[in-house]
Amino acid sequence: MYQRLPEPGGMPIPFTLDGRRLEGRAGDTVAAALLAAGVETCRTSAVGGAPRAPYCMMGVCFECLVTIDGVGNRQGCLVPLQAGMAVETQLGHGKRELAR
């Protein structure tokens, strides 16, 4: 689990994950907002289908890949959270991309 420290935090930022309403704070990246909301597994691995979660939070490991506003494979730890963002987990074998 993840806890926000009781410091005066930034403004609440509403967004959705797979259609579900969640809330982050101003200054969060997408990956940080997901973790703070208790969401760890953001995708399954391309080869073995194993669950994966953000690992480095600094843009090198590519474990935090999510779909943001329809664009797949974004590095969640590098994208600042914005109000109204539609974030999707990447579970399964890319059916969404095939359906296009």
Place this chain on the structure above:
Amino acid sequence: MNTLNEVSELAAAYDLVVIGAGPAGMAAATLAAGAGVSCLLVDENPAPGGQIYRGIGSTPLTERRLLGEEYWKGAEIASAFAGSAASYLPQATVWQLSPERELGISRGGRTRMIRATRVIMATGALERPFPIPGWTLPGVMTAGAAQILLKTAGVAVSGKVVLAGTGPLLWLIAAQYLAAGKRFDAILDTTPKGSWRKALSELPRFLASPYLRKGLRLMATVRGSARVISGVTALAAEGSDHLTQVRYTVAGRESVIDADHLLLHQGVVPNINMASASGCAIDWDDEQLAFVPRVDAWGATSVGGIAIAGDGAGIAGAEAAAERGRLAALDALAALGRITPEEKARRAAPIRAIVARYDRGRAFLDRLYRPAEQFRVATDATVACRCEEVTGGQIRDVVANLNVLGPNQLKSFLRCGMGPCQGRLCGLTVTETIARTRGVDPAEVGYYRLRAPVKPITLAELATLEHSEAEIKTVARG
């Protein structure tokens, strides 16, 4: 600084382009812009600071003692940069730096090619891969990741937390978490037992370095308030879809501890992907157990006009990084004809004295915190390449039975290092695993041959490049 929001706002060419907004990059850009050259600093993150001073201008943790005085040193460098005349493009990816100093830069789905007379790469370090069984499980992350969460979002990893590994940063992160009122169920120290003895010869120089007081203070704080288990020789993360327990071995005896989170750290190594892809010579450094770009005393690489400053040119720490950034900037100013060689030497002298002071402690730290071989080389069942899910056993099998000599040949058989992280999380593991299997030195095995794009970009982004009439006609028919 002049903050740019889109690649369309970039000039076609700059006197100096600095890549990376950590201490080295910020200090280099500030000094160069102060001399009147046109200077651009490009960075991947939303705000200046790099990783060590991540979120320095925006962290919600305003209570200074939480992150420690060392962290707040970054505020001075960041505010000097903010007051400089340099252009600053955040949230941008440099996906190519050619030896001719042509840069491909993307932001927000659009890309541009620009030119630079001089380039300073300040691309910093990343945490050394830590391939243990189960390290891909959700619930396992690097200790650095936990620190970034704390610095940028004021979010702390909570519940049953185990911190494991070795290195100065491990103790810093532990101290920061404890200061924030968090606790660890255990700190599993993997520093090999014999390390103190091997480091002893470097002790006198370390005693004269600024690291001594800082280090002792941190370790005393942490040991006073957390359960530290030393001499850990094996480590495994266990669970089916999420970590549930950590298995570890001390003095031949195995124990299990319940855990929701395992934070791993065993030092940092230079991030060499861009340097390597732009053709800079890279050497194996046996003291730092890493590949390090070959640079001179100014940070100049083997490629003309391209320098590296900070930890990307060999680990020396944040304070030294800022000074190394200034040295590279002085060299660039001299090459651009803005200062004389005499002025360059005169201004560099006091900077070199500071760098030397920090250098004194480095060899001791490298030896004391040299990670044990079993944590650098993946066991047979352990995933070495996280992207392509290749195990240590598969690598050994292919190397031994198919006489594979190095990591590039290995790609053909296992796709090792060909996933999105481009070898950043497996490169050192793969090189050392091949070296052990063949019974040769890692220097002989070498590293992945890296090419642009050094970060994945989409075809749609490439399609936004502007084309000249001639380029369009090249492919026109009829």
